[in-house]
Amino acid sequence: MRILLIEDSEMIIKGLGYALSENGYELHIKSTIKEAELFLNKNRVDLIILDVLLPDGDGFSFFQNNINKENIPTIFLTAKDEEEDIVNGLMMGAEDYITKPFSTKELLARISKILLRHQNTNKIKVKNITFDIEKMVVYRDLQPIEFTSLELKLLHLLFLNIGKVVSRNTILDSIWQWTGNEVDDHTITVYLKRIREKLGNNNIIITVKGIGYRID
């Protein structure tokens, strides 16, 4: 499980960093909103711990503009314990709100509770493309992309084998085995072209010449 901690206090980073890593979470730490934004554009995380006061802005608006749209569970973390803030944070859609000083074990308990609740989101994100396996829908930024049946199956195959090269033969077998048609090898090329275009010609699908295709 990947957690993104957005926090600029060295002390908290140290304390939490250790505790979270120790408990088997893959932890990423960013100390400004800008950095966090960049990171989120390219990576999928399961949970965000977000300080409200950051050097380059406040967590609330960052949450509303970026995080909430993607529906990533978020815990607000802050020294401000004014009740209005807490109420705002929760009403905004945050999963929890914890005020400093806090108990690490309590935070861990709350994290595991939240992750348990959200475990059934089956989404793979690469750059600005998100593949929702359950819905079988692909989003570019946050807009769903219209794929045809075979295009979607082919892209699905690549996403399921993320990080690995998928050979042209594997593709032929997986996608065209059941259609009955013996299919020209070039067909794959054409499909790739169409898929890439719909993905926005960002370089998500990488050609490994002589072998096949790959998504990282």
Added chain:
Amino acid sequence: MRILLIEDSEMIIKGLGYALSENGYELHIKSTIKEAELFLNKNRVDLIILDVLLPDGDGFSFFQNNINKENIPTIFLTAKDEEEDIVNGLMMGAEDYITKPFSTKELLARISKILLRHQNTNKIKVKNITFDIEKMVVYRDLQPIEFTSLELKLLHLLFLNIGKVVSRNTILDSIWQWTGNEVDDHTITVYLKRIREKLGNNNIIITVKGIGYRID
């Protein structure tokens, strides 16, 4: 929404009692475990606020023995803020854990969040369509829709898998497996058309071409 407050401190009862009633909740107050037990045997509540220290026992064991089995969302409320207690409470399955002194507004925010999360257990609502699983009745706005047996089963299947694609094959297996008939694939299409019409041709059932159908 009915809330059961199990608490013996007069001060808290007064403060919370006013705030909760004021906010439109139907509040019931019991100050011992015994009383609470009797009450729960005869009444359904939507949420429980449970003090850990009570005159005739502790809230934890009461929670485990009585409440958790019925899966009623529970907020622990206590003066003990030892972290072990908090962790225990959360791990045990409590929805939240608040320590005295607490902000009433924060508590209200947390309550409303929890209730929001738990409201759709037996009714699933999408746009203006509500599927009451227990009654097996579907409402459009507030008017019940007349479905035939198979139509209802098919729609039920889609609602049970809300957010996931249901393939045509799955549909055939789930709905037509037991009728004995080998059924034409087009039959599904025709059923979808009929169901969609009765739902009001709002776009609730989404076609995932080449794969199946889905409700979000």
Added chain:
DNA sequence: TCTTTTTGTAACTTACTTGTAACATTGTTT
């Protein structure tokens, strides 16, 4: 039995999907 409702099929429509061919580009080998 007769009527009504439910169910499955068939025929038709539409818009999109699909595969191929022909040509262009890139990369690799000699």
Added chain:
DNA sequence: AAACAATGTTACAAGTAAGTTACAAAAAGA
């Protein structure tokens, strides 16, 4: 650099899946 192989690009005709409509058989009620 030339020749070759692999992949990318474009355009198009044939094919197909899903939507629609109408109707007859089967089942359920009266």
